[in-house]
Amino acid sequence: MSTVQYQYRPENLVESEQNFFKEEDLKPGEMVLNIGPQHPSTHGVLRLEVLLEGEIVKDCIPHLGYLHRCFEKHGESLPVNQNIPFVDRLDYLASMNSEHAYVMGVERMLGIEGQLDKRVEYIRVLVAELNRLASHFIAIGTYAVDMGAFTPFLWLIRDREHILRLLEWVSGARMLYNYLWVGGLYYDLPVGFEEQCQEFVKYLKPKLKELQQMVVENKIFVQRTANVGVLPRDLAINFGCSGPVLRGSGLRYDLRRVEGYSVYPDLDFDIPIGEGLMGTVGDSWDRNYVRVKECDESLKIIEQCLVQLTGDHKRTRDFDPRAKVPKRLVPKAQELYFRAENPKGELGFYFKMNGKSDIPERIKCRACSFVNLSVLPEIVKGGMVADLIAALGSIDIVLGEVDR
Amino acid sequence: MPKERNMFKLKDILFAQFGEKVIINIDESENYPFVEVDSKNLLEVCSFLFKDDRCYFDYLSCLTGCDLLSENKIELIYDLVSIGLEQKITLKVILNRDSSEVPSISSIWRTADWHEREIFDLLGVDFINHPDLRRILLPTNWEGYPLRKDYKDAERYHGVKIAY
Amino acid sequence: MKSLLDQNFEKGGVVISKVDDLINWARLSSMWPVSFGLACCAIEMMSAYATSYDMDRFGVTPRSSPRQSDVMLVAGTVTFKMADRIRRLYAQMSEPRYVISMGSCSNTGGPYWQHGYHVVKGVDRIIPVDVYVPGCPPRPEALIGGFLKLQEKIRNESLMAPSAIERINAERTKHV
Numbered sequence: 001m002s003t004v005q006y007q008y009r010p011e012n013l014v015e016s017e018q019n020f021f022k023e024e025d026l027k028p029g030e031m032v033l034n035i036g037p038q039h040p041s042t043h044g045v046l047r048l049e050v051l052l053e054g055e056i057v058k059d060c061i062p063h064l065g066y067l068h069r070c071f072e073k074h075g076e077s078l079p080v081n082q083n084i085p086f087v088d089r090l091d092y093l094a095s096m097n098s099e100h101a102y103v104m105g106v107e108r109m110l111g112i113e114g115q116l117d118k119r120v121e122y123i124r125v126l127v128a129e130l131n132r133l134a135s136h137f138i139a140i141g142t143y144a145v146d147m148g149a150f151t152p153f154l155w156l157i158r159d160r161e162h163i164l165r166l167l168e169w170v171s172g173a174r175m176l177y178n179y180l181w182v183g184g185l186y187y188d189l190p191v192g193f194e195e196q197c198q199e200f201v202k203y204l205k206p207k208l209k210e211l212q213q214m215v216v217e218n219k220i221f222v223q224r225t226a227n228v229g230v231l232p233r234d235l236a237i238n239f240g241c242s243g244p245v246l247r248g249s250g251l252r253y254d255l256r257r258v259e260g261y262s263v264y265p266d267l268d269f270d271i272p273i274g275e276g277l278m279g280t281v282g283d284s285w286d287r288n289y290v291r292v293k294e295c296d297e298s299l300k301i302i303e304q305c306l307v308q309l310t311g312d313h314k315r316t317r318d319f320d321p322r323a324k325v326p327k328r329l330v331p332k333a334q335e336l337y338f339r340a341e342n343p344k345g346e347l348g349f350y351f352k353m354n355g356k357s358d359i360p361e362r363i364k365c366r367a368c369s370f371v372n373l374s375v376l377p378e379i380v381k382g383g384m385v386a387d388l389i390a391a392l393g394s395i396d397i398v399l400g401e402v403d404r
Numbered sequence: 405m406p407k408e409r410n411m412f413k414l415k416d417i418l419f420a421q422f423g424e425k426v427i428i429n430i431d432e433s434e435n436y437p438f439v440e441v442d443s444k445n446l447l448e449v450c451s452f453l454f455k456d457d458r459c460y461f462d463y464l465s466c467l468t469g470c471d472l473l474s475e476n477k478i479e480l481i482y483d484l485v486s487i488g489l490e491q492k493i494t495l496k497v498i499l500n501r502d503s504s505e506v507p508s509i510s511s512i513w514r515t516a517d518w519h520e521r522e523i524f525d526l527l528g529v530d531f532i533n534h535p536d537l538r539r540i541l542l543p544t545n546w547e548g549y550p551l552r553k554d555y556k557d558a559e560r561y562h563g564v565k566i567a568y
Numbered sequence: 569m570k571s572l573l574d575q576n577f578e579k580g581g582v583v584i585s586k587v588d589d590l591i592n593w594a595r596l597s598s599m600w601p602v603s604f605g606l607a608c609c610a611i612e613m614m615s616a617y618a619t620s621y622d623m624d625r626f627g628v629t630p631r632s633s634p635r636q637s638d639v640m641l642v643a644g645t646v647t648f649k650m651a652d653r654i655r656r657l658y659a660q661m662s663e664p665r666y667v668i669s670m671g672s673c674s675n676t677g678g679p680y681w682q683h684g685y686h687v688v689k690g691v692d693r694i695i696p697v698d699v700y701v702p703g704c705p706p707r708p709e710a711l712i713g714g715f716l717k718l719q720e721k722i723r724n725e726s727l728m729a730p731s732a733i734e735r736i737n738a739e740r741t742k743h744v
Contacts, residue, residue, distance in 0.1 A: 003692040007563030012652045016543035016562075037653050040603050040632045044610070045650060065541035066650045067607055070684045072526075072551060077683050085679060092608035108435065138611070157618040164615075175608060175705055237462050237487065240515030253487060336436050337466060337483050337494070350468045350481065366466040374518045400607055403541060542686060543649045550685050557685050561648050564693045568681045 020049055020061045029053055033385070037066050043142060044399030046373075048388075055384045060377045064370075067403040075363030080106050080351075081182045081329055083363070088176040090365060091401045093138050094343045096131040096167075099180040100124055104261055105338030105349045106182045109331045112324055119313040120184055120321055121263045126197075126305040127170060127179065129298045133204075134163045135343040136291045136298075143288060143393040144215055147224050152215050159207055162200055169193060183325035194310050201303055208295055216292050225288065226279030229379040229391030233282065239378070240371040243345025244294065245395055248274035248287035255341035267304050269297045284394035291396070294343075329358040337366075344368045344396055367401035414493055415439075417458055422449065438481070438494040443506045446497055450509050453484060453493065461486045461493065464509075467519035469527045473553040476501045478529060482509075499529065508534040526551040588726050595638070595664065596719040602637040602657070603630040606644025609671035609705040613643045616708035626715060634660040639718070640695075645673035645680065646688040658695045666698045666722075667691075668714050675700045 021032045035048040045066035051059040074086050087102045088095040107113045141156035164174045169190055171179035179186050215221055231241070233249040246253055254271045256264040272293035274286025309315075333355030339348035345368025352362040372395050380388045418439065441449050453461045461484040468481040482495040497506055508531040510516040520531045521540040528549035531537055539546070548555055557566045605613050617623050617630060631637045634657045646654065658667070669691050672678040677689030691697060698721060701714035726733055 002696060003690070004696060005560075005564045005693045006651065006655055006695075008655060009562075012562055013656065015545045016649055016652055018544050037650065038602075038604055038634075038657060040630075045606055065539075065543070066647060066653075067645060068541040068647055068649070068686045069607075069645055069680050070550070070686055073683045073685065074680070076551075089608060089679070092611060154619050157615060158620065161615070161620045174707065175611065238514050240464055240513070251487070258490075334435065335438075335481075337468075337481075339465065346465070348466050348483075350466060350483075352470060362468070362470045364466070364468040364470075366468075370518065371515055374515070546648075555685075562652065564648070564651060564688055566648075566685060568677060568689050 017047070017063055017065075021051055021059075026051075030058070043393070043397055044402075046397070046399060046402070048392075050385070050388065052385065057380050057383055057385060057388055060380050060388065062373060062376060064373075065403055067399045069400075069404065071365060071404040072363060075360060077359065079329065079358040080353075080360055081325075081358070084181065085176065085178050087365075088178060089400060090367065090404060091135075091342060091344065091347070091369070091398050092176060093398055094131050094135040095175065095177050096124075096127045096180065097135075097340070097342045098347060099177070100128050100262070101338065101340035101342065101347045102349055103180045103182050104340060105336060105351060106329075106331075108338060109334060109336050109351060109353065110182075110326065110329070111331075112183060112326075116184065116324055117313075117319070117321075118263070119309065119315075119319060122305050122308050122313055123185060123189055123321075124180055125263055125267070126302060126309070127167065127177075129301045129305070130163055130167060130197075132298050132343045133295055133302075134160050134167075136295050137163075139291055139343075139396040140211070140215060140288065143396075144221070146389055146393040147221055149215070149218075149221070152211070155207075155214075156211070159204060162203070166193070166197060166200060169196075181322070181325055182329065184323060185321035188315065188319060188321050189309070191315075194306055197302070198306055201299055201306075204299060208292075208299070211292060211295075216289060222278050222285060224386075225284040225390050225394065227283050228279075228383060228387045229284045229394060230280050231282040231375060231379050235378065236282070236375065239375045241345065241375055242371070243342065243368055244287050244290040245345065245372050245375070247272065248290045248394075249282035250274055250276075255339060255346055259339065261340060267301050269301050272297065284390050287394040287396075330355070331358075339366070342368050344398065344401070345372055347401075365401075365404055367404060369395075369397040369399075369401040370404075373397050373402055414459065414491070417456070418449075421452055421456075436494065438496050440496045440498065443497050443499060446495075447507045447509060447512075449495070450482075450512050454512050458489075459486065459491075459493075460489050461491075463487050464513040464515040464519075465492075467516055467523065469523040469529060469551070471501070471527060471552050473501075478504050478527060480506060480523070480529070504529040505532055506530075507532045510534060525549075528552065588728070589723075591727070592723050592725055596722040598627040599639045599666075599715065599718070600629055600631045600637045601639045601641045601668075602634045602661070603632060604640055604642060604657070606642070606646065606650065607673065609643035609673070612705040612708055613641060613670065613711060616711045621708035621712065623712060623715070626712070626719075628715060634658075635662065637661060638664065639666045639668060641668050641670055642674045642691045642695075642697075643670040645678060646691045646694065647686050648688060649686070651688050651694050654691065654694050666718055667695055668699045668701060668718060669697045670701045670703075670711060670714065671706060672702060672704045675702060678704060 031052045033050045033052055037045040037047045047063040049061045087098050091098050137156040137160045141153040144152040168174050171177040231249050236246050236249045252271050252273050272290050278285045331353050335352045337350045339346050347368055348366035350364040354361050380391050453459045463485040465483040465485045470479045478499045478501050480497045484493050523529050525539045525541050547558055669675050674691040680687040699714050699718045703710050
């Protein structure tokens with residue numbers, strides 16, 4: 001008995017996503033290359049329609065929507081605290097950071113923002129920074145694979161497995177955690193976690209030095225990525241880029257410092273920017289360099305959190321991470337736009353509550369990858385096809401967020 | 405707490421420049437104050453906010469569309485940020501649900517290009533003078549605008565049943 | 569029945585086997601999937617190919633093109649826009665071809681079953697599926713388990729006509 005319901009017609013593909021360039025409009029010598037939704041080097045299902053003249057890219061049109069999973073419709077039908085698993089699945093590489101942004105937005109609406117136990121806040125920052133490391137590892141690893149280097153990918157996946165093992169110990173799942181709840185956490189950290197995390201930090205420090213030598217200063221990598229996909233600073237701001245893309249173009253703008261949410265004002269960390277060490281300011285090498293340097297900064301933050309969690313805010317018998325989780329969640333009628341720093345940029349949530357129930361009127365997710373991707377056609381014009389792949393990898397998109 | 409809500413200063417600047425006719429409403433709630441503008445004056449207000457030295461809003465953070473079925477209106481919310489002067493402002497435009505048209509601001513902030521395409525795709529709002537208004541997330545031959553509150557799924561798409 | 573390599577080799581230097589077993593053993597020991605990761609399950613699939621959960625020891629290496637692969641691993645949510653492309657990719661694979669549906673989104677629509685207007689509730693509405701691997705996302709060990717189950721399915725295949733297979737199966741179950 002077959003379950004297949006699909007009916008094939010030859011016009012299906014063209015009707016569902018039309019091509020932008022028509023064949024009759026092409027000049028002699030031009031060609032349209034379709035880097036289709038299934039391709040090993042696009043980070044997910046992204047379709048690029050590239051107009052080439054020989055090997056030079058004249059225009060590039062991204063086609064999105066192949067992973068549109070109706071997050072906003074689910075947001076309008078579920079209570080605010082039950083929406084957290086869907087928030088996880090937006091940027092599935094950095095779920096803790098997405099949850100952190102969402103949960104802080106809801107807490108600001110409820111008015112319980114500054115009232116959480118400091119231990120809860122430090123645990124949130126700790127797991128968020130661990131997840132930032134994991135996300136950057138995948139970004140740098142897959143970027144190296146795109147450039148042709150397979151070994152850094154395997155080494156980074158090995159280190160990422162250690163992080164995932166730690167996070168699985170905390171929350172129960174390897175990837176999509178549902179750990180940060182509105183008003184607290186699901187559970188406290190397990191006994192012995194702080195020591196294991198300390199060992200992991202000690203293990204990772206020489207590995208980051210290795211990463212620097214193997215990928216960042218590697219001559220082939222530099223020649224592939226320097227002066228490729230240059231994004232000037234004012235164009236980056238006008239296009240709304242954020243995160244490593246904006247910092248790679250030279251602007252020291254990090255929402256953890258600007259907005260000052262959670263316990264980040266008490267922590268000491270630098271904000272690396274791209275300075276054009278190997279080429280021009282704002283090229284792909286700079287964006288990648290910013291990510292590698294941010295891994296160091298994340299380790300610093302993790303160490304400081306561990307000091308706090310084993311010192312002033314040590315675990316006690318009567319600590320309840322669910323103390324401030326509201327039993328009935330009905331915020332008054334209001335709107336709020338809250339933004340936070342995801343590993344990929346600025347992740348913002350717009351909430352509109354109508355005061356009568358805990359189901360929102362509207363949730364909008366302002367996704368960092370969606371806005372960062374819009375700059376791609378501008379930065380690849382005039383380069384070659386291989387440079388297109390280099391520029392795309394350096395923007396670091398994740399399709400779950402682009403399509404939501 | 406957000407430290408960039410110096411709305412009083414901005415309110416005075418806007419009133420001085422545009423007067424009462426353009427600014428319809430100003431809400432000064434603690435968490436999220438906003439300025440409501442009419443859709444025909446939107447482009448003027450936005451270019452003033454972009455170019456003036458006291459405002460200098462160079463970064464469009466988010467463009468949201470919301471369907472208010474009960475009042476028969478669609479609401480657009482523009483969140484602007486000034487990176488250099490460390491301030492934020494929120495603009496709102498309220499449109500009629502049946503004939504919703506608003507000028508496109510993608511000539512000022514190029515972020516708005518894809519955001520407006522998404523609002524066109526999911527809510528059906530028409531943006532005048534947009535360089536390339538087509539559906540971005542849904543297939544080109546999809547019927548309906550899903551984020552409207554009265555949206556009903558079609559039965560099948562290309563033969564496959566849509567519901568569970 | 570012992571598999572081909574477990575049987576005694578030192579007696580005579582000749583291996584005797586049925587053509588069925590030989591061909592099935594060849595097919596199941598080197599299944600090459602087309603790398604087709606859609607969403608979050610793709611990351612677990614990548615983890616399964618990489619260190620710690622190496623799938624290369626089972627003969628599984630990812631190929632980029634569907635024309636060079638035996639098995640399609642649908643990992644992630646299938647949307648209506650992507651459904652047409654999946655059908656086209658499936659048609660480009662040459663027989664014998666198998667499909668593993670990884671994760672609950674491609675099994676039955678996953679967490680998006682209720683309000684997801686753009687999500688296909690299960691990839692088996694588009695192409696026929698052989699093995700379903702549950703999980704959201706399934707652990708890499710679960711994915712390896714899915715491959716082993718597919719290997720079992722291939723091991724029981726036969727080149728004979730269906731009526732002959734039914735007769736043999738009836739005889740086999742008579743002794744149970």
